[in-house]
Amino acid sequence: MTRAAETASFKFNHTMIRVKEPQVSLKFYTEVLGMDLLSKKDFSDFSLYFLGYNHEGRDLSDEEKERSRFSREGVLELTHNHGTESDENFKGYASGNTDPGKGFGHIAITVDNVEKACERFEQLGVQFKKRPSDGKMRHIAFILDPDGYWIEIVPGILDL
Amino acid sequence: MTRAAETASFKFNHTMIRVKEPQVSLKFYTEVLGMDLLSKKDFSDFSLYFLGYNHEGRDLSDEEKERSRFSREGVLELTHNHGTESDENFKGYASGNTDPGKGFGHIAITVDNVEKACERFEQLGVQFKKRPSDGKMRHIAFILDPDGYWIEIVPGILDL
Numbered sequence: 173m174t175r176a177a178e179t180a181s182f183k184f185n186h187t188m189i190r191v192k193e194p195q196v197s198l199k200f201y202t203e204v205l206g207m208d209l210l211s212k213k214d215f216s217d218f219s220l221y222f223l224g225y226n227h228e229g230r231d232l233s234d235e236e237k238e239r240s241r242f243s244r245e246g247v248l249e250l251t252h253n254h255g256t257e258s259d260e261n262f263k264g265y266a267s268g269n270t271d272p273g274k275g276f277g278h279i280a281i282t283v284d285n286v287e288k289a290c291e292r293f294e295q296l297g298v299q300f301k302k303r304p305s306d307g308k309m310r311h312i313a314f315i316l317d318p319d320g321y322w323i324e325i326v327p328g329i330l331d332l
Numbered sequence: 333m334t335r336a337a338e339t340a341s342f343k344f345n346h347t348m349i350r351v352k353e354p355q356v357s358l359k360f361y362t363e364v365l366g367m368d369l370l371s372k373k374d375f376s377d378f379s380l381y382f383l384g385y386n387h388e389g390r391d392l393s394d395e396e397k398e399r400s401r402f403s404r405e406g407v408l409e410l411t412h413n414h415g416t417e418s419d420e421n422f423k424g425y426a427s428g429n430t431d432p433g434k435g436f437g438h439i440a441i442t443v444d445n446v447e448k449a450c451e452r453f454e455q456l457g458v459q460f461k462k463r464p465s466d467g468k469m470r471h472i473a474f475i476l477d478p479d480g481y482w483i484e485i486v487p488g489i490l491d492l
Binding site for chain 1: 335336338339340341342343344345346347348349350362363365366367368384385386387399402403405406407408409411425426427428432433434435436437438439440441442443444445448449452479481484486487488489
């Protein structure tokens with residue numbers, strides 16, 4: 173079918189997940205996965221962190237990062253509801269992969285070499301849901317982020 | 333901080349959500365939201381649909397779409413577990429925004445004009461979680477996809 177002209181400007185901008193402890197999550201998404209922090213917004217009872225990969229081949233200014241927040245694809249928004257990080261009664265967030273709460277599945281990161289990327293994740297102490305050597309699908313892996321969300325690790329070219 | 337060299341090839345490739353009835357979801361994501369179907373994969377008990385916006389300014393061949401599935405950003409993967417569409421006992425999937433199951437929040441689509449985009453959604457019978465005129469944040473809206481997942485509608489440039 174032909175794309176409706178009214179949607180010509182549309183982009184799949186971001187995916188939002190809630191996180192318990194932003195400092196832990198930011199360390200994971202920037203240091204382990206290599207994303208840039210594009211923007212941080214503080215409100216009275218929550219804070220938003222927007223992250224994304226820099227594909228420009230140069231450092232971006234703060235203003236460029238801020239502008240890119242809603243104008244590009246591949247942005248991850250982390251929502252921190254203040255207090256969850258120190259609330260002993262907070263049960264944690266559901267990954268979306270078990271009942272009840274099943275629906276959301278995962279996000280995925282493309283890498284050039286799944287084996288090498290996973291060796292590094294292993295060295296960094298990242299939790300695995302599925303190593304490349306587990307199960308039938310040897311060309312992919314699933315790691316867990318600090319809140320237990322699944323992250324699929326996929327090669328850029330995949331013949332299924 | 334400096335991005336780890338080992339992550340230089342990484343991209344935020346896709347986000348996966350489960351859907352009850354793929355024909356209804358595909359109609360929504362292609363006709364209402366204007367995404368392209370990049371790839372469909374059938375397995376014995378589930379099928380996967382990969383969608384994304386075409387930003388190339390020309391039609392892509394089936395092979396180009398297939399190749400782009402894991403090599404670009406901004407891809408949405410819909411998982412259909414066969415049978416949910418006709419199972420009277422199937423309760424539907426959680427949006428991730430209410431307990432239990434809270435964690436995942438939403439995906440977001442950038443548009444050039446939020447008001448106009450929402451007028452069209454209204455005409456197409458799309459359900460709204462928040463119209464631009466509702467609440468405090470007049471510059472954004474939230475619509476619901478056929479399974480009840482929240483989709484934020486944001487302008488490409490947003491000054492907060």
